[in-house]
Amino acid sequence: MRQTSVLALQRGRTYPGAEQYHVSCPTQTIEVKEGDDVKLWCQLDPTVDLKEYTVDFTRPDHMKMVVHVYRHGSDHPFLQSELYRNRTRLVHQNLREGRITMWISSVQLTDTGPYKCSVQNLKANCTIRINVVEQKDAFTTVGPVTSKDPGKCGETIQGQHGQIVWDRESNNVNLDGVL
Structure with a gap:
């Protein structure tokens, strides 16, 4: 299942009655084993080239902790929370198709919770939940x-x-x- 938000925009501004865009992302909680990598994604429809937009991933349950920041064509790791520095990767080539894909590597139990994917310029966002399960001794x-x-x-x-x-x-x- 996917969560869908509708927004109307024209030249980067929101106007009633303008072309509508849908933002979708997984609605079911993504379950991942501790130590594994997890992919978080959301999609704008119709396609918008997001290369020059501002894309943020935050943790709304942790006082909007910054997980990843992408602005004006590049990542800004110095704006990230120390807990996520060197553990996130945004797939830049997907941005041209209006797809936002971010990987978190070596997930920890403390990574469990909601992640908000936002395209601030478009006032578009979607919330994805992950549940990290403890790695059992195999x-x-x-x-x-x-x-x-x-x-x-x-x-x-x-x-x-x-x-x-x-x-x-x-x-x-x-x-x-x-x-």
């Missing part, structure tokens, strides 16, 4: 465990913080270094 099967005692075998599962050894015969589990 275990992978390493292979069978053998012993000098024939018939005594099981499996070893290796994880980031240790391994689990299961003895199939006695049905015992050894947690070696697992938190």
Whole structure:
């Protein structure tokens, strides 16, 4: 589903009855694992070349914290909150098609919440929500465990913080270094 806002503009100013533009963005919360990258986007329709416009991403739930700023053809990282500096990337080539795409890299649990995408010159905006879920320790099967005692075998599962050894015969589990 998409959220849609309607605005009317003519030569960068808002006028009733002028050509209408729609701003759409995802309405469903985007779920992303901690440490992964996430793509936030919104689209103006009909297409407007946004290369010379002001595009901002902010966090309305954190006193309008500035996530990313693009003005007059370039990014302005010095205006960003320190929490997002060097973690955001605006896809400049998409701006020509009226599409605003921003990536946040290595998301953290504190990145959960709403993000407001705004084209200030057009008084257009859209709110996108993300939910960062905690990255669980992933275990992978390493292979069978053998012993000098024939018939005594099981499996070893290796994880980031240790391994689990299961003895199939006695049905015992050894947690070696697992938190």
